[in-house]
Amino acid sequence: MxxxxxxxxxxxxxxxxxxxxxxxxxxxxxxxxxxxxxxxxxxxxxxxxxxxxxPWWHSAGAQAARGADGGATDERTARVPVPLGDLLAExxxxxxxxxxxxxxxxxxxxxxxxxxxxxxxxxxxxxxxxxxx
Structure with a gap:
C-alpha cells in the first residue's frame, strides 16, 4: 500500500x-x-x-515518567501533569x-x-x- x-x-x-x-x-x-x-x-x-x-508516549510527561528525558527527572518535573491533548488525540x-x-x-x-x-x-x-x- x-x-x-x-x-x-x-x-x-x-x-x-x-x-x-x-x-x-x-x-x-x-x-x-x-x-x-x-x-x-x-x-x-x-x-x-x-x-x-x-503518539502520547513521545510527550514530555510520558518520557519524564519513565526516566527517558536524559536523567533530568526530578521532583519538579515528576509533578508536571501530562496535557490531556497528548493522551486524548485520536x-x-x-x-x-x-x-x-x-x-x-x-x-x-x-x-x-x-x-x-x-x-x-x-x-x-x-x-x-x-x-x-
Missing part, C-alpha cells in the same frame, strides 16, 4: 448492508464518497474500521474499497482500489493516508 497524507473531502452517510461489510459491523454511518485529486470515488464496501491514539480510520462509479460494457465495476481514510477528531479533517489501486 502506498502511503499518502493528502486532504480529501468525504461525504458521510448511513452504511447499507453491502457497504458495511465485515469491517464496520458496529458503525451505522461512514464514508460514502470522497473527492481525491479532483476525482470522485464511491465507496463500495468498508473493509475495516478502527481508532488510533496519538483519529478514526476507515479502510474502504472504492471505485469511480462507472461500469464496463459487461456490467462489472470499472477500476477501483482499496483506500485508507483518516478522520482526525482534533481538527475535524479527513486525510487519505494509504491507497492500493
Amino acid at each position: 502506498r502511503r499518502y497524507a493528502d486532504p480529501v473531502e468525504v461525504r458521510q452517510g448511513p452504511l447499507d448492508d453491502d457497504a458495511r461489510g465485515l469491517g464496520a459491523q458496529g458503525a451505522s454511518e461512514g464514508p460514502q464518497q470522497f473527492l481525491w485529486h479532483g476525482r470522485l470515488w464511491k465507496v463500495r464496501a468498508v473493509l475495516a474500521h478502527w481508532v488510533e491514539t496519538g 483519529r478514526e480510520l476507515w479502510r474502504v474499497e472504492a471505485g469511480r462509479g462507472r461500469t464496463t460494457p459487461e456490467g462489472e465495476p470499472d477500476g477501483g482500489g482499496v483506500f485508507d481514510l483518516s478522520f482526525d477528531w482534533t481538527d475535524g479533517r479527513w486525510t487519505l493516508v494509504g491507497c492500493t489501486d
Whole structure:
C-alpha cells in the first residue's frame, strides 16, 4: 500500500448492508464518497474500521515518567501533569474499497482500489493516508 497524507473531502452517510461489510459491523454511518485529486470515488464496501491514539508516549510527561528525558527527572518535573491533548488525540480510520462509479460494457465495476481514510477528531479533517489501486 502506498502511503499518502493528502486532504480529501468525504461525504458521510448511513452504511447499507453491502457497504458495511465485515469491517464496520458496529458503525451505522461512514464514508460514502470522497473527492481525491479532483476525482470522485464511491465507496463500495468498508473493509475495516478502527481508532488510533496519538503518539502520547513521545510527550514530555510520558518520557519524564519513565526516566527517558536524559536523567533530568526530578521532583519538579515528576509533578508536571501530562496535557490531556497528548493522551486524548485520536483519529478514526476507515479502510474502504472504492471505485469511480462507472461500469464496463459487461456490467462489472470499472477500476477501483482499496483506500485508507483518516478522520482526525482534533481538527475535524479527513486525510487519505494509504491507497492500493
